[in-house]
Amino acid sequence: MNSHLMQHLSWVDYHQRILGDEAIVLLPCGALEQHGPHLPLGTDALLSSAVALDVAREVGGIVAPAFNYGYRSQPKCGGGQHFCGTTSLDGNNLSQMTRDVIREFARHGVRRLALIDGHYENQWFLTEGIELAMRDLSQQGTRTPPLRVVRLEYWDFLTEPTLAKVFPEGFPGFALEHAAVMETSMMLHYHPDLVSTDKIPDDRPADFPPYDTYPARTGWVPLSGVLSSARGASAVKGALLAQEVAQRVAAALRAEFSDLS
Template identity: 50%
Template structure:
């Protein structure tokens, strides 16, 4: 049992690896969210999990099963929670889930966790869950538990952006179901992508405010916020390599 995945280990093997607190645990967190007519609804889970797995092998860490549901899709970054298939959690539920999972890892002996986020809308609820977990662990006398929170797209370098988007970068806010995610999925899970159904559309534009309840007509009919047509497996390979290397480099020293 030499897997980096916690779920594939027996409990004695897992216990031996984590009880002294030296082994880092990577916890992917994503969402079940539509990503256009050309792609499955699970990139936000599959992509951070793939990166966590490769990072773990590089730095000697373990990978926890992903938290597969995320916070509600927002219209200007994910198309909106009204879209069919998108299945979301309330903020309180997500925060509590993160807090409980982190406290359980601490109970096992884990002292270093890196949360690898694949869904933009999760960000502040991750921060709240981490903060509450650390506070409650301190009440229990555990004061040496630390967490890194990262989103994989923040490790895409400017040089890589220029190479991936030679025609101009639309911005991460509208890269939902676009070139980044589609390229990574073409490289990692090509059977879940059908480029014949990819819609060629301009990047979505929105007013400088949010509106509730959602106005469905603001969202492009495809559910994507930019075109996936320029995506390719070669771009996905480059993106994966850049992100894995960048994350690995940072995590080697983050807990020093």
């Protein structure tokens, strides 16, 4: 079976792909987090998985099952933990899960691994897990582990010309784009059946102070959980975003892993 999904492969086919074909393994990383009244709780994992599959088609890669839980939602980029349905991990648990999975991929013989992150808050805990796994592998007898890992946030591959087309009135920044035009457009492209366009709120962009408080000030966050309006989102914009991300991520991975051939 010529599938890009790891869970659809037999262990024999998977073994051949990673050792014989030297396929890149892509690990989507998301969260279970509120995304307003119009998007599903699984948006981050759904989008990182869809992006990973697009990239896998470009590079002949394999997409591993996604991390569906992520680090705790923060008010200024995800709305916060007070919304029903948001179900999160402590940072150490996410790091240790990342560490375990990477060590397992290394045991399989994977040499090229890319973590495709779709949840803003995950970044440093994924990084910690990668660092710990690489240290573990180094201590097993080789100075430089045969595995190379890339961690990326897919939105960082969007260019200013594309963002200008998607946001003709100005780009509010990735943190405020939670459940807004970018994510809603990409969901309309990948999973239109999961988007309730009639429920898109029309809140003004959230206005946060330049500091955080603990306990979190839930009153800072719009009641809808959306940090910037998704009005103006469309499947056409989602296709534009998805195409650029897939092509540019694929090019970056080809370049990064080229010397391992």
